[in-house]
Each structure stands twice: as structure tokens, then as C-alpha cells.
Amino acid sequence: MKAAVLNTFGAPLDIQNLSDPVLGTGEVIVDVAAAGIASYAANIFNGSRNYLLELPVVPGPGGVGRVRATGPDATKLKPGDWVYVDSTIRSRDDIANPEQILLGWTYRTPAALPLHRHYHHGSFAEQMLVPTENATPIGRIEAADAGRWAALSRLLVPFGGLLAGGLQAGETLVVNGATGGFGGAGVAVALAMGAGRVIATGRSARTLENLAWRFGPRVRTVQFTGDEAHDRQSIGDAAGGPIDMVLDFLPREASAAQVRSAVLAVRLGGRVILMGGLRGEEGNLGLNYNWLMHNETTVRGVWMYGKDAIPRMVQMIRAGLIDLGQFELTEFALDDANEAVAHAAANAGPRQLTVLRPDRGGALPN
Incomplete structure (x- = not known):
């Protein structure tokens, strides 16, 4: 061969x-x-x-x-x-x-x-x-x-994270790092699963604008400024209500502050799924023990996806919920x-x- x-x-x-x-x-x-x-x-x-x-x-x-x-x-x-x-x-x-x-x-x-x-x-x-x-x-x-x-290889990775986080129809999701391949696919998959609102974050204003244009009013965008408190406030403002879940796909080049800006915005009992690539000192997120406990936040790392995700994604494509033409x-x-x-x-x-x-x-x- x-x-x-x-x-x-x-x-x-x-x-x-x-x-x-x-x-x-x-x-x-x-x-x-x-x-x-x-x-x-x-x-x-x-x-x-x-x-x-x-x-x-x-x-x-x-x-x-x-x-x-x-x-x-x-x-x-x-x-x-x-x-x-x-x-x-x-x-x-x-x-x-x-x-x-x-x-x-x-x-x-x-x-x-x-x-x-x-x-x-x-x-x-x-x-x-x-x-x-x-x-x-x-x-x-x-x-x-x-x-x-x-x-499928692009879509299945965020699907695995969304399944692990138990995304429910109508919920508000933050896709942190939505301007990359897996993050952008995560926006599409979350909408197909029934997310009521998706907050897409990233550094590229042009890419964020394109996401909002393609997927319509259920998607709102936040461009990172590098100011953690400001970015967290912007995420909350874009959500317009409680944030149920964060799906993080930030790359190696990102900072722990960018992760925290989304993580600390989740509601009481919110869920955080980490699938990104932070390394070295930036991989130390510095999340406060007392805040995690009192906010009853679930933080979970997810690597790839389970076998059952594949036939389920195929069904979503066959049903027209996911358009491969995107x-x-x-x-x-x-x-x-x-x-x-x-x-x-x-x-x-x-x-x-x-x-x-x-x-x-x-x-x-x-």
C-alpha cells in the first residue's frame, strides 16, 4: 500500500x-x-x-x-x-x-x-x-x-465534552475558545443539541462575527481583552442570565486568566468541562477552593469521547441537525x-x- x-x-x-x-x-x-x-x-x-x-x-x-x-x-x-x-x-x-x-x-x-x-x-x-x-x-x-x-473527527470531540457535561435543551453554554476548529464545532453541536444560548469567546473579532452571522441570535460573542475581570463581566452580560455550563477549548497559547474568566461566571451548581491545551504554569488555573465548594461547581477534564458518541453523531447528521456543508x-x-x-x-x-x-x-x- x-x-x-x-x-x-x-x-x-x-x-x-x-x-x-x-x-x-x-x-x-x-x-x-x-x-x-x-x-x-x-x-x-x-x-x-x-x-x-x-x-x-x-x-x-x-x-x-x-x-x-x-x-x-x-x-x-x-x-x-x-x-x-x-x-x-x-x-x-x-x-x-x-x-x-x-x-x-x-x-x-x-x-x-x-x-x-x-x-x-x-x-x-x-x-x-x-x-x-x-x-x-x-x-x-x-x-x-x-x-x-x-x-466527524472535528465534531465528535466537542460532542464528547457536551455529553460528559450533560448539556440540556434550553441551557446557556459558554464555548471558551470558539474561534478554533474544535471550539467552532462545539458551537454547532451545542445548538444541534438544543442549547438555548451559546456564548462564543475568542480573540479574533472577525471569526466571532462570522460565528454569530452563521448561527443566528442564539449565539452571542465575547472578544477577549486580556483583562480577566472585564472579560468575565462581558461573558455574564452576553449570557443575560445564569450560565449553566462552560466548554473550554483554549489552546496552548492561552492563559489561565482566560479560562478563569469563563469558569468563574457559572451559576450555582454549574458545570465546567476542560478539553483545551494549556501547559506549564498556565495549566495551574488557580481556582479558589472556597469558591468551588460554595458555588457547588463541577469541574471535569474530558479527553476525546465515548464510543457511543459516534453513532449518535451520525444520527444527528442524518437527521439534518448537523450540516456537513458548513x-x-x-x-x-x-x-x-x-x-x-x-x-x-x-x-x-x-x-x-x-x-x-x-x-x-x-x-x-x-
């Missing part, structure tokens, strides 16, 4: 021919049709993100494709089925506390290294091998639409993987979706 291989951090992806994956019990081989490319992929490939990743590797966390072959224990999946491949692979020998990896992307702890070595290559290839439970049927689609269905899609052939990574970095807004199409050869028209 043809694949884009990362041989050395800082080097371009190398298009190579690799051996086809070998099927085992409890596994599925998928012919990859479309794989989304994260805006920060270049920073993983150059080593600046310091992700745990053993090289050489075919990167690519998940995607959309068709089943090529199943193991002898598969009961429903069959060759030809369209599936979404979930990148989160969990070990099977400790259900209570499993090790976890993101296929072709990173392993979380050294104990997960055996899992990373077995399920090593991701979706920047014509085929990939995954556990059976990581291939979820999405129903019949046109091959030409596979790139749009790759948006994304500005740009597709690249596998041979142009490096150009695709550069394009994703330069087009990192909430509407932009860069997709690699291993099912097509040669250059693709934009």
Missing part, C-alpha cells in the same frame, strides 16, 4: 510503499477514503509539540473508509461497509483503567507503548488496521462525500500530503476542513 511516512521529526512526510496490514482476530482492515488533517499537525511532525510517537510511523488519527476485511469474530461488519474509524484505541486487559493511544498520533503513557507498536500506522495511507470496535458503520454515502464525513472543504491526494499539512496550518479557522484522500491518485482540484 502507499502511505505518507514520518521517518524523522522535522523532515517532510515521505510517500512510500509499505506492506499491506495483516488481519488478526478482533481486527478490521479499512480502505481509507478520507482523513482529516489537524491545523497543528505540522507542529507534531516537527517535534515541537513533544508528542510521544515512535518513528517511523504513518500519521493520521482516524478517518472515513470502507471495510476491506474483518476478523472471524465480526458479527455485523462486512466488506464494503462505510465506517468511521475512531482514533482512540484502549487496551483490553484492564477495563477499569485502560491504557490509551491515538492511532498514528500519540500514546499517552509509556505503559501504552505496546499498544502503540501494534496499532502503529494511522490514516495517511491507503489501508489501516484497527480493532473491530474502532470501526463504526455510518451507512451508505457517495464516495465523493467521504471528505465531508471526515468532519465546512469549507479542501482535499489533497496522498502524494500531496506535505502540501496538505501546510494548508491545514495556514487555514485553521472553525469552518476550514483540510482532508487527505488516499483513495485518489494524483493532484485533486480545489
Whole structure:
């Protein structure tokens, strides 16, 4: 099979021919049709993100494709089925506390290294091998639409956070960091779930204005000024009432003050879901014990999403609650993987979706 291989951090992806994956019990081989490319992929490939990743590797966390072959224990999946491949692979020998990896992307702890070595290559290839439970049927689609269905990887992450936080219809939600890919998708998903009002925060006035224009009066925006007290007041004013929940997607470059500006605005008994990327000293949020206790606030970290989120999101798309046409899609052939990574970095807004199409050869028209 043809694949884009990362041989050395800082080097371009190398298009190579690799051996086809070998099927085992409890596994599925998928012919990859479309794989989304994260805006920060270049920073993983150059080593600046310091992700745990053993090289050489075919990167690519998940995607959309068709089943090529199943193991002898598969009961429903069959060759030809369209599936979404979930990148989160969990070990099977400790259900209570499993090790976890993101296929072709990173392993979380050294104990997960055996899992990373077995399920090593991701979706920047014509085929990939995954556990059976990581291939979820999405129903019949046109091959030409596979790139749009790759948006599942963008939508599922905030959906996982909203499910974990128990968002209810009519509630007021703050999406903190709504101008990024996952945050912008979080606005769309929250509205589809029935949120009464969504407060979208961020630094880019133009992106915030676009969110408000696209989604209508249920979305209100707050541009960060850097003054924590002022920003918190602005969030409260935009809400116009109690804030039930905060979904935080602030990136590594953000500050703890930006997180607190939203967290401390929640109502008595409010919920806070942390899914962002703060690191180092900025990761120390400085939340007051006494305030958390008296305000009865639930603060929860969420990594990715549960398996049940995938069929539920597919149902929402099929029902028309989520419009895959909201994304500005740009597709690249596998041979142009490096150009695709550069394009994703330069087009990192909430509407932009860069997709690699291993099912097509040669250059693709934009």
C-alpha cells in the first residue's frame, strides 16, 4: 500500500510503499477514503509539540473508509461497509483503567507503548488496521462525500465534552475558545443539541462575527481583552442570565486568566468541562477552593469521547441537525500530503476542513 511516512521529526512526510496490514482476530482492515488533517499537525511532525510517537510511523488519527476485511469474530461488519474509524484505541486487559493511544498520533503513557507498536500506522495511507470496535458503520454515502464525513473527527470531540457535561435543551453554554476548529464545532453541536444560548469567546473579532452571522441570535460573542475581570463581566452580560455550563477549548497559547474568566461566571451548581491545551504554569488555573465548594461547581477534564458518541453523531447528521456543508472543504491526494499539512496550518479557522484522500491518485482540484 502507499502511505505518507514520518521517518524523522522535522523532515517532510515521505510517500512510500509499505506492506499491506495483516488481519488478526478482533481486527478490521479499512480502505481509507478520507482523513482529516489537524491545523497543528505540522507542529507534531516537527517535534515541537513533544508528542510521544515512535518513528517511523504513518500519521493520521482516524478517518472515513470502507471495510476491506474483518476478523472471524465480526458479527455485523462486512466488506464494503462505510465506517468511521475512531482514533482512540484502549487496551483490553484492564477495563477499569485502560491504557490509551491515538492511532498514528500519540500514546499517552509509556505503559501504552505496546499498544502503540501494534496499532502503529494511522490514516495517511491507503489501508489501516484497527480493532473491530474502532470501526463504526455510518451507512451508505457517495464516495465523493467521504471528505465531508471526515468532519466527524472535528465534531465528535466537542460532542464528547457536551455529553460528559450533560448539556440540556434550553441551557446557556459558554464555548471558551470558539474561534478554533474544535471550539467552532462545539458551537454547532451545542445548538444541534438544543442549547438555548451559546456564548462564543475568542480573540479574533472577525471569526466571532462570522460565528454569530452563521448561527443566528442564539449565539452571542465575547472578544477577549486580556483583562480577566472585564472579560468575565462581558461573558455574564452576553449570557443575560445564569450560565449553566462552560466548554473550554483554549489552546496552548492561552492563559489561565482566560479560562478563569469563563469558569468563574457559572451559576450555582454549574458545570465546567476542560478539553483545551494549556501547559506549564498556565495549566495551574488557580481556582479558589472556597469558591468551588460554595458555588457547588463541577469541574471535569474530558479527553476525546465515548464510543457511543459516534453513532449518535451520525444520527444527528442524518437527521439534518448537523450540516456537513458548513465546512469549507479542501482535499489533497496522498502524494500531496506535505502540501496538505501546510494548508491545514495556514487555514485553521472553525469552518476550514483540510482532508487527505488516499483513495485518489494524483493532484485533486480545489
